[in-house]
Amino acid sequence: MLCIHIGTGKAGSTSIQSFIKSQRANISHGQLDALEIGNSWKIAASTGTPEAKKYFVEKIKLLSEDEFLKLKQVFWAKVEAEVETSDYTNFVASSEFIYQLVQRENDILQLKRNLIRIFGEVKIILYFRNQLDYTRSVYSQMVTGTTAETQAFQKFMTERSYADFLVDYATQIKLWTDVFGFDRISATVFDRRNFSNGDLIEDFCSRAGLSLATQPASAQCRVANASPCYSELVIQRHLNMLGLHGHLPWILRKIRGAVLLLARTLAPRLPFPSDNDDGILLEISDGNAWLNERFFSDLPVQLPVENH
Structure with a gap:
């Protein structure tokens, strides 16, 4: 079986990947070098989607065009060969690139065929960040990171399409449930009040069925991400x-x-301007209501919807 976390944006992917990478020898599930350890980005790259090519070849230039094409041709054979010689029967992988770059039903279906053929059984884990918080986090990263954003938040939001932020979770996840089935997907809203014992890593381990041979010090496997106010x-x-x-x-x-x-x-801790919130909610409210009903009905924190 493969338990695969297809991380959505700003929802703990780095922390989860740091954990499984640092605890590779300590966790009950195997990881595969063919997939890459920690962030299994090659899964998304191997699909050969236009989005994958644009990102890995044109944007970050991690692969040349020839390397991109070759990866698609040889990737699954390498994965299968490594699984056949592994001592493990259960495996774990994580990559936010899968959610970002594999967006069409035919591509998801082909991915499923390869995964089922090699691993037999697949479980998908998803964490969804409140979209209003997500857009604020994107802006924060762009101001504090190498982009060194200079636009005010209101202008930053006004000049971007909501589609740019990939906040329409429902449309995308309906494709994954259509292909894999609802019973193969474990999803929750990214909020510590929804996590097992309020801890992301403990929650991930519970959903993935992971156990640890020895309990590591918390600093070794937990990463705290705090955005500036x-x-x-x-x-x-x-x-x-x-x-x-x-x-x-x-x-x-x-x-x-x-x-x-x-x-x-x-400086006083001022809240983000909320000028654009109604526009975002207008786009996502129906989809969020569907997700809340189908996946999150028993959670203390759900995705935001319009107030009627």
Whole structure:
């Protein structure tokens, strides 16, 4: 059996992948070098979808066009050969690229055929981030990361299509349930109030049926991701506008660090502007209501819907 986490955006994928990679020798399920350890990105790349090619070949240039085509030809044979010689009967894998880059029913169906042929049984795990929180997290990453975003949040949201954020979960997941069946999908809303004992990693292990030979120190397998508050992002955005980002001379790094420390210490914790929330909810409310009814009816925290 293969238990595969097809991570959606900003919903703990990095933490899950760090855990299974660091605990490879300690967990009950095997991982395959052919898939890549931790983030099994080759599963998505091997599908050969236009989205996969655009991402792996054109955007991040991880593969040349020839390597991309060759991977599609030889990938599943390598996976099958490794499974046949493995001591494990149960396996685990994770990659958010599967959700992002495999979006058509025919491609999902072909993926299922390959997985079932090799592993016999497949279980899919999904975590869904509240879409309003998700768009804020994307903006936060773009301000604090290498993109060094300078646009105000309202303008940033206004100039982007909701489709750009892949927040229409229901349309995509209906395809996966049509192909794999509802009973093969374990899904929850990404919120610690929904997790087993309030812990993402413990919740993932429970859903995947993973056990550990020895219990590691919590710091070894749990990764906390804390986004800056909106007030701090406003200050970081203005620092970006002044060119104070990226690889800076020592003195400028010190200045930037001091300003951000003051922001964290003194600035009021203002909420994100909610100007665009109604527009997002208009797009996703019906789909979220379906997901809440089909998957999340017994959860304390569900996906947001319009107030009628």
